[in-house]
Amino acid sequence: MGARVFLAVIGLAVLSAVLGRGCGTVSRPAVGEIGYVQPPPGVWEVVVAVDEEAERELSSPSVAGNDAAIRKMIALGRAYLCSPKTKVQVASQGGRSTRFRIMEGRHQGRSGILPADNIVKPNVP
Numbered sequence: 001m002g003a004r005v006f007l008a009v010i011g012l013a014v015l016s017a018v019l020g021r022g023c024g025t026v027s028r029p030a031v032g033e034i035g036y037v038q039p040p041p042g043v044w045e046v047v048v049a050v051d052e053e054a055e056r057e058l059s060s061p062s063v064a065g066n067d068a069a070i071r072k073m074i075a076l077g078r079a080y081l082c083s084p085k086t087k088v089q090v091a092s093q094g095g096r097s098t099r100f101r102i103m104e105g106r107h108q109g110r111s112g113i114l115p116a117d118n119i120v121k122p123n124v125p
Helices: 002-018 052-059 067-075
Strands: 034-037 046-049 079-082 087-094 097-102 111-115
Touching: 046 052, 046 067, 046 111, 052 067, 052 111, 067 079
Parallel strands: none
Antiparallel strands: 034 087, 046 079, 087 097, 097 111
């Protein structure tokens, strides 16, 4: 009996996590909703693409992880750095990307594109 209860609790926790409810998880905001920039663990600033072409370039093997190439894109205005937890409003979503407008901070009013996993909303029960 104890094992069944344990498995049921684990099953509910997994289902809850998948649905983005409970267990301290976060979910992705829908178009028009407010979200926050969330970088991968250990990253202090997020490199934001200004358009789809820049996004493709940032994710290409020749640029991803190449500091000199990223700095060049920033210098050319094709990307910029954004702080974690910056408030954004989702403008559109497509594939694995989210387009947004920054709502606060040094880049307020600016648009950008990030992988969908990098835009989250707090879990609200």
